[in-house]
Amino acid sequence: MAAGELGEGVGVVVADNPGPLTLDGTRCYRIGARRAVLLDPGPDRAGGMDRLLELVGEADVEWVGLTHAHHDHAALAPRAAEEFGAPLAASPQTLARLGLEGRPLGDGDRLEVDDGSAYLDVLETPGHSADSLSFCLQPARWLFTGDTVLGEGSTLVAPPDGEMSSYLASLSRLISLRPERILPGHGPPVAEAGTLLEAYRNHRLERERQIRDALEAGAGSLDAIRRRVYPELEAGLASAAEASVRAHLAHLAERGLLPPGFDAGGEL
Numbered sequence: 001m002a003a004g005e006l007g008e009g010v011g012v013v014v015a016d017n018p019g020p021l022t023l024d025g026t027r028c029y030r031i032g033a034r035r036a037v038l039l040d041p042g043p044d045r046a047g048g049m050d051r052l053l054e055l056v057g058e059a060d061v062e063w064v065g066l067t068h069a070h071h072d073h074a075a076l077a078p079r080a081a082e083e084f085g086a087p088l089a090a091s092p093q094t095l096a097r098l099g100l101e102g103r104p105l106g107d108g109d110r111l112e113v114d115d116g117s118a119y120l121d122v123l124e125t126p127g128h129s130a131d132s133l134s135f136c137l138q139p140a141r142w143l144f145t146g147d148t149v150l151g152e153g154s155t156l157v158a159p160p161d162g163e164m165s166s167y168l169a170s171l172s173r174l175i176s177l178r179p180e181r182i183l184p185g186h187g188p189p190v191a192e193a194g195t196l197l198e199a200y201r202n203h204r205l206e207r208e209r210q211i212r213d214a215l216e217a218g219a220g221s222l223d224a225i226r227r228r229v230y231p232e233l234e235a236g237l238a239s240a241a242e243a244s245v246r247a248h249l250a251h252l253a254e255r256g257l258l259p260p261g262f263d264a265g266g267e268l
């Protein structure tokens with residue numbers, strides 16, 4: 001896909017890395033038409049930099065921002081920072097994981113774009129990964145969610161880096177922002193932002209209920225639960241399903257809700 005404009009000074013390009021977890025590919029956003037933040041440059045693949053150059057066009061990139069350190073979002077970041085002469089901006093954990101220098105971002109930080117009347121508010125939203133940030137473009141209330149919320153399907157919460165309790169807290173926090181639009185790291189932008197966020201939370205609560213039902217019915221192992229809760233799985237998603245069950249079991253264990261003697265077959 002060629003670079004496209006979404007309004008509010010935001011442009012998007014999709015990387016050439018489609019797959020069961022990446023959907024149609026990782027989305028990189030240019031936020032700002034003149035003075036811009038380039039968010040999640042994407043995987044380091046052939047043609048990747050050409051896409052970014054097209055996306056950026058005549059804009060001045062002030063920051064290369066990252067939602068988290070996963071390589072399908074961040075691998076091209078060092079080259080993008082060099083190409084556009086802009087420093088990285090990411091959570092301290094993301095910078096440490098990548099072994100890169102940059103501006104450490106956390107709750108309350110703000111990145112101005114264009115003439116400064118628009119800006120990105122930084123939100124710590126751990127859960128998909130411990131280092132995940134979201135960014136809310138103000139005053140439009142457009143929410144850039146990285147892998148915390150996707151445009152289609154559900155996201156991966158895989159322990160130990162992913163954690164269901166913090167994930168649910170992050171979803172609640174995003175719901176309370178009442179965003180106008182979700183611009184995810186994978187999948188299309190979503191206009192019914194509140195509906196999508198509620199669906200994400202309900203999906204997790206429903207999954208937890210299914211797992212508790214499976215436990216009550218005597219499922220005695222992680223694999224038995226997985227087969228009961230995900231009876232039919234698309235090829236390539238078995239390990240993601242197992243990780244999800246593991247995340248829910250850890251969340252139940254934190255609250256003392258696992259049956260005594262339940263053997264998860266290793267650390268949760």
Ligand SMILES: [Zn+2]
Pocket residue numbers: 068070128129147
């Ligand atoms: Zn990720």
